């Protein structure tokens with residue numbers, strides 16, 4: 058496998074990043090996961106826009122998007138696979154121990170892993186921890202993901218593939234790596250960005266294509282929603298058939314099935330909308 062590091066392709070086995078890289082020591086970094094079917098990245102422009110927004114939110118220099126595009130193309134060409142996940146990581150770079158950034162420039166790594174299409178439906182759990190809708194990192198796709206790692210492990214223990222968070226005022230927010238949609242009285246809703254959720258690219262496309270409304274929703278909406286689905290780069294639109302102990306028989310229900318169909322049709326037609 059080849060990855061992109063220090064301005065060129067390198068062998069994954071021998072590529073080296075400093076052990077003092079701030080991405081490693083203090084989680085000072087941002088990332089994107091981009092789906093690539095047959096070597097073509099999906100919605101790359103949207104991912105690069107979000108990468109730039111995350112960099113600015115952390116006070117990192119703007120990434121050189123020409124280099125990032127070249128890196129993605131080179132890594133995809135060097136590692137052909139039917140369905141891949143590009144991982145773009147951009148960190149504060151080599152620095153002193155502690156939180157002050159050093160003099161070195163940022164580190165950019167672009168790697169590729171193989172992935173498969175996810176099942177049409179899955180089980181989720183809620184977790185007792187909250188997303189902070191007003192934190193310094195809210196809405197930024199940072200490498201400080203340990204909270205998501207812990208919550209996802211909790212979900213796995215309960216036979217689920219995703220954990221859903223409420224925020225500090227008890228509203229439904231998002232999953233560890235996905236956004237959430239619910240159907241109430243036949244209408245499709247998703248929490249607004251003010252809930253503290255990430256501005257998911259799949260969320261934005263699914264909301265635009267289905268006409269879903271952004272609505273403040275209490276966390277316990279999950280106990281009565283007629284349908285629930287998740288969106289993310291690697292899940293696309295995925296129905297939820299169990300939330301905690303509640304079964305949702307027949308998932309995907311009609312609204313979710315329609316959203317899945319629309320997403321499949323439109324995302325196949327234009328890989329960089």
Ligand code: PLP
Nearest residue numbers: 234235236255257258259289290
């Ligand atoms: N929320 C979080 C916390 C995420 O990490 C992700 C994706 O990784 C999403 C939502 C979904 O975003 P996207 O659709 O852009 O993959």
